[in-house]
Amino acid sequence: MKKGLTIRLWIGVLAAFLGQEAVAQGYQIEATLKGLKDTTAILGHYKYNGQQFIAKDTARSDASGRMVFEGEENLPGGLYLILLPGQQKLVQLVYSGKETNFSLQTDTSSIVESMVVKGSRENQLFYEYQQELGNIMEGVAALNMEKKLKTDQVSTALVNKKINDQQQKFTDYQKKLLADHADTFTAKLFRVTQDPEIPDAPVLANGRKDSVWVFNYYKNHFWDNFDFADERLLRTPFLQPKLERYVKELIVQVPDSVNKDADALIQKAAKAGNKELKSQIIYYITSEYENPKVVGTEGVFVHMAEKYYLSGEMEVSADAVKRIGDRVTSMKPLLVNQVIPDLTLSDTDKKPISIHGIKADYTVLFFYSPTCGHCKDAAPALKEFYDKNKVKGAKVMAIATDQSSEDWKKFVKDYKLEELTNGYDYTFKHDFRTEYDVQTTPTIYVLDKNKKVIARKMPIEQLDDFFNFYLRNQAAKSTAAN
Numbered sequence: 001m002k003k004g005l006t007i008r009l010w011i012g013v014l015a016a017f018l019g020q021e022a023v024a025q026g027y028q029i030e031a032t033l034k035g036l037k038d039t040t041a042i043l044g045h046y047k048y049n050g051q052q053f054i055a056k057d058t059a060r061s062d063a064s065g066r067m068v069f070e071g072e073e074n075l076p077g078g079l080y081l082i083l084l085p086g087q088q089k090l091v092q093l094v095y096s097g098k099e100t101n102f103s104l105q106t107d108t109s110s111i112v113e114s115m116v117v118k119g120s121r122e123n124q125l126f127y128e129y130q131q132e133l134g135n136i137m138e139g140v141a142a143l144n145m146e147k148k149l150k151t152d153q154v155s156t157a158l159v160n161k162k163i164n165d166q167q168q169k170f171t172d173y174q175k176k177l178l179a180d181h182a183d184t185f186t187a188k189l190f191r192v193t194q195d196p197e198i199p200d201a202p203v204l205a206n207g208r209k210d211s212v213w214v215f216n217y218y219k220n221h222f223w224d225n226f227d228f229a230d231e232r233l234l235r236t237p238f239l240q241p242k243l244e245r246y247v248k249e250l251i252v253q254v255p256d257s258v259n260k261d262a263d264a265l266i267q268k269a270a271k272a273g274n275k276e277l278k279s280q281i282i283y284y285i286t287s288e289y290e291n292p293k294v295v296g297t298e299g300v301f302v303h304m305a306e307k308y309y310l311s312g313e314m315e316v317s318a319d320a321v322k323r324i325g326d327r328v329t330s331m332k333p334l335l336v337n338q339v340i341p342d343l344t345l346s347d348t349d350k351k352p353i354s355i356h357g358i359k360a361d362y363t364v365l366f367f368y369s370p371t372c373g374h375c376k377d378a379a380p381a382l383k384e385f386y387d388k389n390k391v392k393g394a395k396v397m398a399i400a401t402d403q404s405s406e407d408w409k410k411f412v413k414d415y416k417l418e419e420l421t422n423g424y425d426y427t428f429k430h431d432f433r434t435e436y437d438v439q440t441t442p443t444i445y446v447l448d449k450n451k452k453v454i455a456r457k458m459p460i461e462q463l464d465d466f467f468n469f470y471l472r473n474q475a476a477k478s479t480a481a482n
Contacts, residue, residue: 144159191225219250258285259303295456295457309321330434336453366398382396382398
């Protein structure tokens with residue numbers, strides 16, 4: 001009997017203990033912000049792109065500026081903000097998910113400089129770092145001012161040495177902080193923003209350092225300081241800028257190169273078990289290349305769509321799968337290096353004309369709407385391109401995608417495009433949006449002699465420069481081959 005009572009007693013104690021643990025998994029963040037009075041502030045975190053704020057809680061300050069954010073459920077880790085009224089000022093704080101009860105006290109007129117933290121090692125480090133950085137920057141600014149006043153060679157050299165000493169002082173401080181507190185989320189945040197340290201590069205036969213080796217080392221180690229397994233980094237503003245720099249500046253902008261490096265990056269997140277990070281990387285790259293800024297890289301979108309969305313690896317709605325599938329179906333036959341599907345239309349005399357029937361070394365397709373303002377703006381530039389480059393083997397086929405035949409003929413006449421090949425679909429059987437991916441007008445394709453796509457979605461402003469650059473490249477290749 002006593003034994004059964006003891007077991008029940010321990011069960012009760014355990015339940016109470018677990019209940020306390022559940023409460024302990026909540027959070028309590030006290031903030032005293034001098035300068036606030038009887039007003040409401042919002043607590044939230046960054047989204048991975050750094051441009052969105054996800055609100056998690058609100059609190060109202062008393063007459064002294066004291067407020068308390070608290071809840072029974074834990075907050076997800078990340079870099080948080082207390083957004084002040086008017087959204088002109090904010091207080092940043094590190095929420096690691098381990099320190100759930102702490103306080104911050106500062107003055108809204110000097111948030112970083114006046115910050116006092118209690119109960120959070122993470123935030124003490126976070127603000128000590130910023131305060132040290134602020135002191136160094138203030139010192140360097142004063143030295144730069146001194147350099148403007150003292151312009152003689154000796155003074156300039158002395159001031160430059162002092163500036164270098166200040167910068168080295170901060171570098172040493174930074175390295176020590178990261179080494180001494182390597183286990184903190186704060187240190188992880190600071191590391192994410194750092195570039196990889198590059199060793200001395202090999203020296204080439206001409207005595208210069210191998211710049212290609214430097215670039216490759218930098219690219220290969222670009223993600224060394226990013227912990228792919230830590231999902232808290234998704235709630236900071238650092239992921240998307242890092243992605244943008246890597247994808248846009250370090251990867252050669254041709255589909256094969258982007259696809260290879262994108263797949264490798266996605267695999268890093270997959271191996272780390274970070275499904276959300278993997279999804280965000282896939283989403284970012286796919287959306288960037290659906291309507292890319294670099295001509296001819298839409299093949300990346302097709303690759304990403306087929307490999308991750310249409311395969312089911314990315315879990316999205318049936319409607320999203322259909323939309324993506326339709327875009328792939330439309331774009332895939334029209335990618336760079338593909339022979340463009342033929343199209344038969346009628347000219348102004350209602351005689352049949354076709355893309356493949358045009359005999360030219362190069363053909364420019366200009367899809368437009370006769371009443372489109374952008375198309376009207378582009379028409380003079382199109383005529384100028386043709387007049388300048390027809391002697392180089394270029395022809396233009398201007399294709400009206402909608403409106404009446406009267407509007408079309410008026411457009412041709414008004415902009416003096418009679419010398420071009422002008423096409424109109426009297427049968428109204430062609431859907432240019434799906435058949436030729438004409439999502440907006442004007443849409444321009446550049447084709448070679450065999451009607452293979454050289455460039456697609458070419459802006460009219462870049463058409464002449466691109467065409468002549470392409471001709472020079474072809475001439476250089478021909479010379480090298482001979």
